[in-house]
Every structure is written in structure tokens, then in C-alpha cells.
Amino acid sequence: MTAGFSGAVATYYARHRRGYPPEVLDAVAGAFGLDSGDRVVDLGCGTGQLTLPLAARVGAAVGVDPEPDMLALARRAALDAGVTNTGWLLGADGDLPTLGRLLGEGTVGALTVAVAIHFMDRDTLFRSARPLLRPGGGVAVITNGAPLWAQDAEWSRALRRCLERLLGQPVTATCQTDEAGPRRTRDAFVVAGYRCVESSVRYEAPLTVDDMVGGVFSAMSPDRLPSPQGRAEFAAEVRAALGGRETVTERVRVWLQLGLPA
Template sequence: MNIHYDPAELFASTAPYYARYRPGYPPEFFSYLADRFALNGAQTVLDLGCGTGQIAIPLAPHVARVIAVDPEPSMLDEGRRLAAEHGADTIDWRHGDSHHLHELTLPTLDLATMGASFHWTDRDALLAELDTLIAAHGAVVVLSGGAPGEHTPAPWEETITDIRTRYLGPARRAGSSTYTHPKESHAEVLARSPFSHVDTVTWTWHLPRDLDAIVGLQFSYSYFAPAQFDDENIRARFEHDLRTELATQFPHGDFTDIIHTEALIATRP
């Protein structure tokens, strides 16, 4: 099959799945931020690469304003929809990216948060620019699931990988290239930045999922994006094979995930 490489279309096609099936972050993380930085409803936060609001929406009640920035309009549309459902009306949704922050006319920030988006940026350049935007008492907060290989994958991940490889090849394609994890860890890059004091805080939590949720989650990733399949019939066969194989190998239908959340809290020394 011909694999689709239009990055904009790939990420746009993941947006509804991203909004519905991505796990987000535990409530304890937001409580930690509120306590650590004395968030009292007066702060301004930049959520860069906000996706559909997994950070912005739960954080909004703790601060005066969240400026949620993403390069994909479909992600922003889904984020606005979810924010309206949650009554989160203090989020300023903006189209943009890390390379053009200067065009957004941002105010002084108390915090800048990022999830998976950080690995797509020029990390050194971004942190230097954030140094000009974040107040002296502020911080950069980077969230992830930890380093690759740090945690044992769920037993069904091998099945999912086998079927993806059958249809899309072994590489995890993201846009016009393949995804590779940065050689330097986020902590190493932060440690040489203006925000060189780095604390690591982790949470482990359980997220119940059924077959629909585990299949839907796959379509939230760029390398599984519906637009990767240039023929809807092939995409439908892929989903059918994935569902059938998972249901056969895991007939209990319980795909509860153990989620590991790591927060790097980077402040100036």
C-alpha cells in the first residue's frame, strides 16, 4: 500500500481520537502544581503543543488564564469543544508553534507546560526563548511517560505492533519522517538551560480500558493515524484485524493500563 505522508492531514485525522482516548494526567499532578507554585487563580500559563487540552483544561481552574497553543487547527477545535463541556472558559486557544512564539505577543508567564510536544521542538532554542517570557519565580514543566524502555509494556502491545507492522511497516512514521526519541534526555537538555534546577516527580495510576478504547487509542497516534491509510477499505481491514486478534488473545476484554506520568519541574537556580 502507499503510506500517506502529509503531516497536516495525519495529525488532523488523529484529533477526535486524541480527544476521546488519550489518557491525560492524574489529578495529583495538578494538585502538586497548585501547591508547589501557590496557584491561586491569578497566574498566566502557556501550554505549548496543547493538543486537545489534556493539561490546559484541568489546570484552568487553578489559574487566571491558560494560553493553549497548537499547530493543528483540528486539535484546537476539539480542545474548545472539550473545554466548553467542562466549563473551562478561561483558556485562550491559539494556533501557533514553538518556532513562532514571538508572533503570539505573549504576556509574562508564570509557568510553561508541555507534554509530548517537547520532543518535537528545538529544545535548546525554545528554552532560551522561554527564559525571556517566564517570570523570575516561574518554571518550565515537561510531562512524559518516562524514558523509553523504562517500563514494561502491556502484554497486548506486541500484538498491536505486529498488526501495525503488517499494514504500515516496522517504522513508526510521523509525518514525512519516522519518529525517533531524542538522543539526549529532556532532563539533560533542561539542566544546561536557564531553567537548570530540575526536580522529577512521578505518579503511577491505573486506567480501565475496554476493546473499543484500546483500538481508539491507536488512532490517536500519528503512526496509526487514519490518514496513514490512503484507502478506507484498508483502514477498515486493519481495524477489523486488530479487534479480532486482541479479542482472541485477551477474551476477558480488560485492557486496564498502568500509566506512568513523569513531571520534570525546571526552575532557574
């Protein structure tokens, strides 16, 4: 089972998606008291944007994802960066109980789910995570800003118009980065017996047209990805819509919802 992040889409993801600033890692490590003796599981790890910096703060990190192409690129990134304390497991949220049997109950300092909770059944996930967690450990649900086409900025509106022309339909997807997603997570934490602590990290960073266009392609299903020529035309159209600017400023808000077993 894959969620569609295969082939060229995975490559775009690895190349063009943002990672996480240190403040996000500080918040997760601080909330759960993570240290070099800890194991963490990054579920829906994709190409390792969170797994790798997380691994630097703990004893070992396991990235779990149902898409082999994403996992292969995550593993490649770890090798390239000389990171030696990560493992990569083909699997999904439903495999958590098996992972618990593998790692042992009460052995995991943090289960992180970054930009992936909208693919999962939160109630089942949070319930099945509890036996895995060591005392003081918890679950971190993280959202890495709003999709590039859904932001309150002139460049984002221009991008959305280009995307709507490309797809021939309105583009309204927010990947649950609007209020509905965090509310569902909050409610599910409470139902599963967690206390939910929320915070955000805001920062501004340059966004090149290459990363903007690559970021859009990284969010498409592989069967909707235009031909290489169509991609080049789309990039040219975005450049024209931005008046030839090569870089804009993105205001990123990383939203953290930390679940601590009550």
C-alpha cells in the same frame, strides 16, 4: 506548519487519548505555586487534555498548537465543559517570543509541554521561555506514558504485531518516552540555566479495545490512516489477537520534568 495531527487523526486524539490524573496537576501547581491569579501557557496543547484541568487551577490558560484541527477540538471541549478561562492560539514553539510580547514579560506562572517536546528545539525553547516566567514560575515537560504499542505487557506486544502487519514494517517508535528523551530535556534545562526536578505519577487504568485502536490511529499521520473499512478490520484483528477481551489494564507512568530558573 502542522505536525500531522489533522482531520480524523485529531478526532481520534480528542476521543481516545488519556488525560492527566490530579496528582500531575498537583505536582505542577505545587512546584510553581500556581493559583487563581496565574496565567499559564500550554504549548503543543493538542485537544486540550492538559490545558483544561490546568485552567481549573489558575486565572487563565492559553493553549498553543500549530494544528488548527487540534485547536478547534480543544476549544470545543472547553465550551462543552463550560470552561471560560482558556484561549487558543495557532502557533508553535518558535512563537514564544511573540507570546511574551503579547502577555508581557514575567507574567506566566507555568509553561507546560505535554507529549510534545520531541517536536521542539529544547535549547531554543527553554531559553526563550525564561523572560516569560514570573518569579517562582517554571517550565513543565510531561510525558503521558509510553506509546500503546511499546509497553511491557502482553496486550501491547499483541497490538504491536497487528500494527506491524498493518504497516508492513517494524514499529519501533517510542516518541522519546525512553531514556533518551528525558535525558535531552534534563541536559537542555541545565544548559538554559534551570534546575530540573523530576518525578513520576504511576497508576493503573482500564483500556478498552476502542481506546487502544483509536489511540493508535491518533498517533498516525493522516496519509497513513487506513480507509474506514481498513480501520474496522484492524480493530477486529486486535480483538482477535486479544482473545476477544474488550478491556485490558494499562499501567501508566506520567513522567514530569520541572525546570525552575536557577
